[in-house]
Amino acid sequence: MKTTGEIIRERREKKGLLLRQLAAQLDIDAAILSKIERSDRKDTKEQISKIADILGLNKKKLIIQYLSEKIAYEIADEESAKQVLKVAEKKVDYLKRNQNDTRKH
Amino acid sequence: MKTTGEIIRERREKKGLLLRQLAAQLDIDAAILSKIERSDRKDTKEQISKIADILGLNKKKLIIQYLSEKIAYEIADEESAKQVLKVAEKKVDYLKRNQNDTRKH
DNA sequence: ATTTATCTTGACAAATTATGTCAAAATTAT
DNA sequence: ATAATTTTGACATAATTTGTCAAGATAAAT
Numbered sequence: 054m055k056t057t058g059e060i061i062r063e064r065r066e067k068k069g070l071l072l073r074q075l076a077a078q079l080d081i082d083a084a085i086l087s088k089i090e091r092s093d094r095k096d097t098k099e100q101i102s103k104i105a106d107i108l109g110l111n112k113k114k115l116i117i118q119y120l121s122e123k124i125a126y127e128i129a130d131e132e133s134a135k136q137v138l139k140v141a142e143k144k145v146d147y148l149k150r151n152q153n154d155t156r157k158h
Numbered sequence: 159m160k161t162t163g164e165i166i167r168e169r170r171e172k173k174g175l176l177l178r179q180l181a182a183q184l185d186i187d188a189a190i191l192s193k194i195e196r197s198d199r200k201d202t203k204e205q206i207s208k209i210a211d212i213l214g215l216n217k218k219k220l221i222i223q224y225l226s227e228k229i230a231y232e233i234a235d236e237e238s239a240k241q242v243l244k245v246a247e248k249k250v251d252y253l254k255r256n257q258n259d260t261r262k263h
Numbered sequence: 264a265t266t267t268a269t270c271t272t273g274a275c276a277a278a279t280t281a282t283g284t285c286a287a288a289a290t291t292a293t
Numbered sequence: 294a295t296a297a298t299t300t301t302g303a304c305a306t307a308a309t310t311t312g313t314c315a316a317g318a319t320a321a322a323t
Contacts, residue, residue, distance in 0.1 A: 054252045072270060082313060087271055094311080113238060120242045124229055125249035133218060134250045137225045138243050144230035145239045147159045177299060187284060192300055199282080 057101075057119050058090040064108045065090075078107050095123065162206075162224050163195040169213045170195075183212050200228065 065075050072090075076083040079100055088094040096104070101119045105112035128134045160168075170180050177195075181188040184205055193199040201209075206224045210217035233239045 054249065071268090081311090083269090084271075084314080085312065087269095091271080093272090097311080116236075117238050117241050117245055120233060120236065121245035121249055124232070124242065124246040125253060127229070128225060129250055129253040131221075131225065133222050134254070135247065137222050137229065138247050138250065140222055140226035141229040142240065142243050144159065144226055145234055145243065148230060148234040149239070176297090186282090188298085189285080189300075189302095190283065192298095196300080198301090202282080 056092050057096070057115070057122050058092045060110070060115070060118065061104055061108070062090040064110055068108060070108075075104075075107065079103055161197050162201070162220070162227050163197045165215070165220070165223065166209055166213070167195040169215055173213060175213075180209075180212065184208055 065072075072086055073083040076086040079086065081100070085094060089096045089100075096119070098116065098119070101115055102112060104110070105115045124138075128137050131137060170177075177191055178188040181191040184191065186205070190199060194201045194205075201224070203221065203224070206220055207217060209215070210220045229243075233242050236242060
């Protein structure tokens, strides 16, 4: 199962881009990009979006990949991780049905 | 669909505890507890755990409730929210299978 | 084998977000 | 109306995230 970082690295290398070249386009230090590709640091959603643009990756897919990874790590060490996701699904449904409620979060 | 805050408030009131009394036991300001119960502020996992103890709520359930709520809000405004959860489930499975790998996150 | 380019790592800095305190305003109960 | 409780918002402090930089490690080229 590939990590977001691995996907990015593979694509970057296929395109023949250097770390520092992609980093420059993203306007971040190459050190950070290196860490992102090695799953040492999380990237921001903005960066993911830019990366998809630059590397010509399917943006929607990459964002799904990125968010699901974030969530998975958030709860992976919970014994009830899967139940958490089940309940979260119900809650998402509920929230989506009541999108224009007045409450703040 | 009840929020974590609502669950806490209902139980607290059933037990006849005042905000400041429960807050004192949690060692936080009553203002924060008020906000937690009104979903204005997230509580920490530690607090959830203490609250379950004090109010005699099922700790496992309350933590599932709390984590799923956190996740739901995290992705509720994503159009692909449900796919994200599906993929997250796979990733959790994967992570749980390889618990003793060497990588850091 | 040595030099050069690329990538990785860790210590630190800046920025952002989370968590908490306090006091005054609003609400509810007496 | 008074007193008790809860709510709100401005602000302070703490924790986490995100970034920079420079030195070390690895790989590629000569």
